Amino acid sequence: MLNNSLVALDRAHLVHPVASYRQHERNGVRVITSAKGATVFDAAGRPLIDGFAGLWCVNAGYGHESIVEAAARQMRELPYATAYFGLGSESAIRLAAELAERAPGDLNHVYFTLGGSDAVDTTVRLIRYYQTVRGKPEKDQFISIEQGYHGSSTVGAGLTAIPIFHAHFGAPFDWQHKIPSAYPYRNPVGTDDAAIIAASLQALKAKVEAVGGPERVAAFYAEPIQGSGGVIVPPRGWMKAMRDLCAALDILFVADEVITGFGRTGPLFASTEDDIVPDLMTVAKGLTSGYVPMGAVFLSDKVYDTIADGAGNAAVGHGTTYSAHPVSAAVGLEVLRLYEDGLLDNGRRAGARLMKGLNGLGDHPLVGEVRGRGMLAAVELVTDKAAKTPLPAAADTARRIFDRAWNQGLVIRAFGNGILGYAPPLCCTDEEIDAIVERTRLVLDETLDDPDVR
C-alpha cells in the first residue's frame, strides 16, 4: 500500500537523473527500503545483491555503524562551517591532509566539492586560470576521449562523450575535442597492447595539431578505466604513455578517478597502479562511500603554486557553500580508516574472485568479452562472437537485462548496447561474489532465449 502511493507520488513529482521520463512514468519507481553489507531490500522486503554498489559508490557496503556515528558526532558538534573567509573545520582539514599524504606524488592540495561533476567543473575553471596567469591564455582547448564520462555539468557534459549527454543540450562547446577510445575489444588496430597505445598517442598528437598545436591545448582528460562508457580497460602502460606525452607537450593531464578511486581497482588510487602522477586528479563516490555527498580535486604543487602566485592578493573566484563540508569530511575520514582496516584487502581478494568467476562465463554463446580490474568489471554481449555483433539496440536490451537480473535478486548496470557492468561493494563475501556470477549466468541464459535478441 505504502509502495503504491510512493509509486504514484514519484510519477507525479520526482524527476529522475538520466532517465526516459515517459518510460519511467510507465514503469514506475522501484523503491529500495533498506540495505546491509552488500544487500539491498526492495519494498516487498526481498533481498538483492547490489552488484553495482549503488552507482559505483558504496565501496564500504551499507550499514556501517561507525560511519553513521562519525556523521552524527560531527552533526552534533558542528553541522556546518564555511571554508570561505579564511574559516575552516577540523574534519575537512584533517581529511585534506590524510588524502594528500596518500595521493600520488606531489598532489598535495585538495579542493572539496559535492560530487564528481563539480569536481570536473572545478578542474576546467582552475586549468583556465592556471594557463592564463602563467601567461598562456591561448591554451584554452580541452581534449578528452570517446566513450569517456566526466559528469553532467554544463561544461563537464561536453568533456563527456556519450551521445545522450550532448543531444539537445548544445554540448559540446567548440573548445572541447575528442580522440578515439583505446577500447581493446573494438580497436581498429587490433588487440595488441603496443599497437593500441601507439594509435592513442598518434591520435592525441594529431588532435593537438588539428586544434592549433600544443600552444592552444590546456589539458587532456582520461579515466584510468572508462566507466560509464562501458567499463573499457585500456592496456597496461596506456595511462603512462598518454601522461608522458602530455608532459612533453606542456598539456596538463587530468586523471578522472571518480569511479576508480578508493579501492575500486585495488589500491586507493588507480593512478598509483598505472605508475603516474597526474597534474590534477578528481575523485568522489568512494571518498565517502556514498553515505553523504562529497568529491575532491587534487592539485599538484606546480598547478597550485602557479595559481596562488598568479592570483597574488586577489581571491580565486571559485567556490560553493558546501565545499569542505564538515559532516562529509567526518564521513570521509571514517571511510578512509575502514579502507585501510581491511576493506581494500577484502576488495582485492573479492575482485580476483569476481574476475575469475566472470571469466568462467566466457564459454556462454552471448559473451564476447569479459574485462575488468579489481572490483570493476564488464561482460560485453554479442550475438556473433567472430563478428563481435552487438545485441540489437531495438530490443530494449539494457532494460530487459536489468529486469532479468533484478528478478534473480541481483542489481547490475546494463549499458545500452548489451554490456553488463559490475562494481560491487568491496566488503563482498566469497558467497556473494559467487552468487553474482551464478545469477549472471541465469540472466545470460534468459537473454539467449529472448526471440528479439537472436
Ligand code: PMP
Ligand atoms: N567522472 C567520472 C569518471 C564519473 O564516473 C562520474 C559519475 N559516474 C562523474 C565524473 C560525475 O560524478 P557525479 O555523478 O558525482 O557528479
